[in-house]
Amino acid sequence: MKIGVLALQGAVAEHIRSLQLAGAEAVTVKRVEQLEEIDGIVIPGGESTTIGKLMRQYGFIEALQQFSAQGKPLFGTCAGLIVLAERIAGHDQAHLSLMNMTVSRNAFGRQRESFETDLDVKGIDEPIRAVFIRAPLIQDVGEGVEVLSVYHDEIVTARQGHLLACSFHPELTDDYRLHQYFVDMVAQSLATAQ
Amino acid sequence: METGTSRVKRGMAEMQKGGVIMDVMNAEQAKVAEAAGATAVMALERVPSDIRAAGGVARMADPTIVEEVMKVVSIPVMAKARIGHYVEAKVLESLGVDYLDESEVLTPADEVFHIDKHDFTVPFVCGAKDLGEALRRIGEGASMIRTKGEPGTGNIVEAVRHMRHINSQIRKVQNMSKDELYAEAKNLGVAYDLLIGVHENGKLPVVNFAAGGVATPADAALMMHLGADGVFVGSGIFKSDSPEKFARAIVEATTHYNDYKLIAEVSKNLGAPMKGIEISKLTPGERMQDRGW
Numbered sequence: 086m087k088i089g090v091l092a093l094q095g096a097v098a099e100h101i102r103s104l105q106l107a108g109a110e111a112v113t114v115k116r117v118e119q120l121e122e123i124d125g126i127v128i129p130g131g132e133s134t135t136i137g138k139l140m141r142q143y144g145f146i147e148a149l150q151q152f153s154a155q156g157k158p159l160f161g162t163c164a165g166l167i168v169l170a171e172r173i174a175g176h177d178q179a180h181l182s183l184m185n186m187t188v189s190r191n192a193f194g195r196q197r198e199s200f201e202t203d204l205d206v207k208g209i210d211e212p213i214r215a216v217f218i219r220a221p222l223i224q225d226v227g228e229g230v231e232v233l234s235v236y237h238d239e240i241v242t243a244r245q246g247h248l249l250a251c252s253f254h255p256e257l258t259d260d261y262r263l264h265q266y267f268v269d270m271v272a273q274s275l276a277t278a279q
Numbered sequence: 280m281e282t283g284t285s286r287v288k289r290g291m292a293e294m295q296k297g298g299v300i301m302d303v304m305n306a307e308q309a310k311v312a313e314a315a316g317a318t319a320v321m322a323l324e325r326v327p328s329d330i331r332a333a334g335g336v337a338r339m340a341d342p343t344i345v346e347e348v349m350k351v352v353s354i355p356v357m358a359k360a361r362i363g364h365y366v367e368a369k370v371l372e373s374l375g376v377d378y379l380d381e382s383e384v385l386t387p388a389d390e391v392f393h394i395d396k397h398d399f400t401v402p403f404v405c406g407a408k409d410l411g412e413a414l415r416r417i418g419e420g421a422s423m424i425r426t427k428g429e430p431g432t433g434n435i436v437e438a439v440r441h442m443r444h445i446n447s448q449i450r451k452v453q454n455m456s457k458d459e460l461y462a463e464a465k466n467l468g469v470a471y472d473l474l475i476g477v478h479e480n481g482k483l484p485v486v487n488f489a490a491g492g493v494a495t496p497a498d499a500a501l502m503m504h505l506g507a508d509g510v511f512v513g514s515g516i517f518k519s520d521s522p523e524k525f526a527r528a529i530v531e532a533t534t535h536y537n538d539y540k541l542i543a544e545v546s547k548n549l550g551a552p553m554k555g556i557e558i559s560k561l562t563p564g565e566r567m568q569d570r571g572w
Contacts, residue, residue, distance in 0.1 A: 134313060191353060197400045
């Protein structure tokens with residue numbers, strides 16, 4: 086099993102490390118041709134405007150929509166969550182438009198309001214340490230989307246079939262259980278494909 | 280729930296990796312930078328090359344400029360305080376700035392002490408030209424390091440020197456035996472615990488960006504090639520002939536720093552970059568990199 090991390094901008098190395106800890110082979114992805122070699126992809130945290138712009142420029146929008154149409158899993162963290170959403174509050178244009186949800190950018194405030202906290206996530210036994218940095222949140226979810234965690238009544242983790250998204254940065258701690266959860270999703274999709 | 284933890288502050292800098300942080304002097308430039316794909320903007324009253332030209336004491340920007348920039352962009356906004364100027368930094372923090380640069384580009388306010396950066400919820404970036412400076416700043420609470428280079432010159436040579444020097448010192452420390460590290464901590468003037476971390480991990484505990492002299496897409500790519508985590512561009516964009524083109528080209532060259540065909544493509548018809556300054560023509564007092572201790 087090989088999982089890619091979209092490496093146009095953002096915290097790429099941390100995701101590679103977490104995926105490796107979860108037992109997957111992990112590679113950086115900078116060109117659309119590389120999507121053929123991988124079974125799942127992480128869209129990392131970074132600046133969503135930068136990542137979205139570069140994705141458009143290098144043909145990643147259509148390529149990742151096709152990747153998803155094949156049932157291959159995608160996992161977006163923070164900026165990656167914004168990239169996956171169908172609707173971005175206050176913006177006309179979404180990026181990949183894959184997950185049936187509305188996200189709100191910088192929803193918790195500026196950097197001085199950024200925080201870390203213990204968070205319960207459905208499907209993971211003990212709470213995980215979640216680091217929120219100028220984080221977005223999920224305002225509402227539509228049909229087919231399952232809410233996996235909530236912080237102060239706001240949705241911060243969600244799954245829609247083979248798509249997973251969270252507002253925080255699981256890659257910034259040594260706890261790789263959410264990556265394990267994603268690796269399991271990829272394993273499942275491979276088993277189904279066979 | 281905890282704010283301002285070291286993980287939250289350093290993590291913010293991690294999210295800037297592979298990105299370009301651009302100096303801007305007003306709302307309009309900030310919008311150009313954001314549209315070009317900047318990961319953050321540095322709100323300033325004057326870019327370094329103008330500070331050089333103007334002379335006199337360079338201070339924190341007028342808060343109006345900072346607020347104006349914060350209003351028009353959704354990417355993080357950084358601002359500079361003078362070295363050792365605790366109050367300028369607190370004022371900028373109170374405005375809601377996302378990152379503070381305790382910067383040698385401004386005239387230092389203290390010739391002995393830097394700001395105690397642990398005392399802030401907002402993270403700091405500081406300049407360094409060697410491993411000692413980098414670790415002293417990290418010891419004081421900096422969450423991000425950048426090379427000092429020689430700001431406002433459009434000359435990459437000093438940033439290259441600083442990046443190479445820091446990386447070579449890191450490799451040296453990595454290969455030292457544990458008993459040599461005590462003396463090395465003394466030589467470098469740094470805390471032993473921080474040096475042990477470098478010895479074990481082979482890198483700084485925070486990201487290290489390039490700054491000070493980046494003027495072209497190839498300059499940005501060179502710094503990435505030398506191991507920078509990302510790039511600050513000061514005067515290089517808005518002192519060039521066509522800021523929008525330069526901004527976009529530098530962003531692309533930073534992402535694809537080892538794709539030389541792409542760098543060739545984005546470097547075509549850019550117009551003139553900012554006019555550069557030969558470093559040896561600077562008097563000792565004009566060398567910004569010698570500020571900071």
